[in-house]
Amino acid sequence: MSYLDTATGHVVSNLNVEQRAGFIRRTYGHVAMAIAAMAFFCALLLQIGAGPVLLSFLGGGTLNYLIYIGVFIGAGILADNWARSEHSLTMHYVALLGYAFVEAVVVTPALFSATMYNPSAIMNAAITTAALVTGLTYIAFTTKKDFSFLGPYLAVGGIIAMGTCIAGAVFEFQLGLFIISAIVLLAAGFILYNTSNIIHVYQEHQHVAAALGLFASIALMFRFVLSLFMSFGDD
Numbered sequence: 694m695s696y697l698d699t700a701t702g703h704v705v706s707n708l709n710v711e712q713r714a715g716f717i718r719r720t721y722g723h724v725a726m727a728i729a730a731m732a733f734f735c736a737l738l739l740q741i742g743a744g745p746v747l748l749s750f751l752g753g754g755t756l757n758y759l760i761y762i763g764v765f766i767g768a769g770i771l772a773d774n775w776a777r778s779e780h781s782l783t784m785h786y787v788a789l790l791g792y793a794f795v796e797a798v799v800v801t802p803a804l805f806s807a808t809m810y811n812p813s814a815i816m817n818a819a820i821t822t823a824a825l826v827t828g829l830t831y832i833a834f835t836t837k838k839d840f841s842f843l844g845p846y847l848a849v850g851g852i853i854a855m856g857t858c859i860a861g862a863v864f865e866f867q868l869g870l871f872i873i874s875a876i877v878l879l880a881a882g883f884i885l886y887n888t889s890n891i892i893h894v895y896q897e898h899q900h901v902a903a904a905l906g907l908f909a910s911i912a913l914m915f916r917f918v919l920s921l922f923m924s925f926g927d928d
Contacts, residue, residue: 704896716900720891723904724911727793731912734797735804743798744805751802755863761799762859768795769909776902785901792905796912803919814922821922822915829881833888840889847886850879873920880914 738744750757768791775788807814833840854876861868887907895903 704894712897716895716897717891719900720903720907723789723901724908727789727904727908728911730790730793731797734794735801738797738801739805739808744801747798748802748805759859762855765795765799766855768792772905773902776905777899782901789901789905789908792909796909800912800916800919803916803923807919807923811923814919817922818915818919821918822911825881825914826884826911829884830888833885833892837892838889839893840886841894843882843886847879847882850882854879868920870921870924873917873924876917877914877921880910880917883910884914
């Protein structure tokens with residue numbers, strides 16, 4: 694990963710206490726901004742009636758679902774590259790807010806279904822996600838352990854999870870509670886990994902990229918925790 698340059702002296706772990714604290718505050722401030730932007734975009738999409746349209750598109754066949762996943766993956770790669778690049782700070786914000794919009798598009802069909810069949814699932818999922826993120830953040834900050842070694846394992850797990858979702862669309866089977874729970878566990882690993890990177894390995898000017906990575910992990914966890922609560926409430 695080319696952005697990890699611990700010899701420069703500008704990596705977070707090499708900063709003094711005040712600089713490190715400032716970087717962490719900026720990063721989490723941007724994570725909060727991205728979450729707020731996603732919530733706003735979700736509310737807007739539901740308000741203008743995009744929920745049933747997106748849900749209908751997803752139910753329109755395997756090709757539609759693969760397009761949906763492809764757009765999500767492509768947007769994630771593009772946003773991450775922009776946020777890590779040496780482009781202007783404006784481009785970094787475009788990447789973060791643009792990805793927040795993509796996440797809103799992805800989660801809106803599930804939110805629409807929840808509002809129709811199990812409204813309490815949304816709040817339950819939000820509270821559960823917040824509690825899990827808080828616990829994982831506490832672990833990363835109190836142990837001060839560098840969890841970057843998890844990267845290759847999480848990458849393999851992510852590929853397996855994505856392949857399972859695609860297989861479900863192609864062969865038309867529902868993701869069971871075990872698979873959904875496994876993806877929630879994978880998201881927890883990503884949160885721990887990204888939180889550790891915020892503490893140890895990002896460069897001082899990469900607070901937007903750091904925020905994007907953590908936000909993406911939190912959004913992933915919320916989507917599948919919501920799926921869990923929707924499964925529990927399914928008659």
